[in-house]
Amino acid sequence: xxxxPINGNAIAGxxxxxxxxxxxxxxxxxxITPGLAVVLVGDDPAxxxxxxxxxxxxxxxxxxxxxxLLPVHVAETELxxxxxxxNIDDSVDGILVxxxxxxxxxxxxxxxxxxPSKDVDGFHPYNAGRLAAGRPALVPCTPLGVLHxxxxxxxxxxxxxxxxxxxxxxxxxxxAVLLGDAGCTVTGxxxxxxxxxxxxxxxxxxxxxxxxxxxxxxxWLKPGAIVIDVGINRAIDSTGAPKLVGDVAFTEATxxxxxxTPVPGGVGPMTVAYLLANTVSAAVSRRGFQLxxxxxxxxxxxxxxxxxxxxxxxxxxx
Numbered sequence: 001x002x003x004x005p006i007n008g009n010a011i012a013g014x015x016x017x018x019x020x021x022x023x024x025x026x027x028x029x030x031x032i033t034p035g036l037a038v039v040l041v042g043d044d045p046a047x048x049x050x051x052x053x054x055x056x057x058x059x060x061x062x063x064x065x066x067x068x069l070l071p072v073h074v075a076e077t078e079l080x081x082x083x084x085x086x087n088i089d090d091s092v093d094g095i096l097v098x099x100x101x102x103x104x105x106x107x108x109x110x111x112x113x114x115x116p117s118k119d120v121d122g123f124h125p126y127n128a129g130r131l132a133a134g135r136p137a138l139v140p141c142t143p144l145g146v147l148h149x150x151x152x153x154x155x156x157x158x159x160x161x162x163x164x165x166x167x168x169x170x171x172x173x174x175x176a177v178l179l180g181d182a183g184c185t186v187t188g189x190x191x192x193x194x195x196x197x198x199x200x201x202x203x204x205x206x207x208x209x210x211x212x213x214x215x216x217x218x219x220w221l222k223p224g225a226i227v228i229d230v231g232i233n234r235a236i237d238s239t240g241a242p243k244l245v246g247d248v249a250f251t252e253a254t255x256x257x258x259x260x261t262p263v264p265g266g267v268g269p270m271t272v273a274y275l276l277a278n279t280v281s282a283a284v285s286r287r288g289f290q291l292x293x294x295x296x297x298x299x300x301x302x303x304x305x306x307x308x309x310x311x312x313x314x315x316x317x318x
Contacts, residue, residue, distance in 0.1 A: 145270025
């Protein structure tokens with residue numbers, strides 16, 4: 001058996017194209033241009049790359065894109081003042097504060113300061129609580145992207161066994177909720193979980209977001225399993241050059257899995273694509289209206305809709 005790669009780049013590209021059509025429609029029918037503000041504190045190289053990537057894609061789909069680059073020693077009060085200004089700026093529909101933040105800044109105080117209706121990362125406790133309670137919410141982008149990738153290869157998730165390795169508020173916890181809502185039987189695991197290989201062998205879908213290079217071995221997998229690798233780890237190749245690797249031992253896994261995401265080119269592009277989709281949703285829902293797409297009898301996504309509703313809108317892109 002040789003696993004079929006799930007091409008996150010291609011799927012994300014189709015989502016971005018759909019978002020661009022929605023943005024054009026917003027401009028034409030409502031004279032509204034969605035605005036995304038990205039805040040970066042410090043000059044961490046990886047974070048800087050992420051911010052530039054997000055800004056580039058935001059501009060490509062027609063957003064108004066603003067970047068705020070603050071020095072690493074900026075006072076927390078100054079950062080909070082900036083967020084408050086963005087909260088009341090009606091031209092800004094989405095606010096993203098790039099993580100991680102320097103140790104002298106309280107991450108939760110910053111995330112909680114963002115207007116929940118502009119929280120396109122889905123990290124505000126208001127949105128997290130509503131998601132957990134089964135209420136409409138802005139949902140974190142990476143879990144949305146993971147679920148979309150899974151749905152491209154299996155349409156009915158009811159009754160499937162899933163193990164999610166990693167319990168972060170950014171990926172593991174919200175993804176477990178989304179998969180459970182979709183009908184899966186979900187086991188949450190972590191690096192310290194006993195019998196982790198056996199849990200994986202019993203699972204139809206394995207998602208690893210533990211941040212541990214090569215954690216999931218090929219012989220951990222049920223033959224034909226769907227494997228989603230969220231991990232992004234820096235390593236050195238045989239020539240001494242730096243490279244990115246996932247949590248899954250990719251070569252081993254391809255010999256047993258049915259479908260697998262590569263790193264890079266799997267989950268990462270989907271995260272950015274859903275950031276854009278969330279921003280359009282926020283732009284629409286903040287203004288309290290829906291927008292019909294030309295000749296499609298469809299509506300621009302609202303942030304008041306769960307993933308299952310968003311998936312129906314995006315089905316044509318997969």
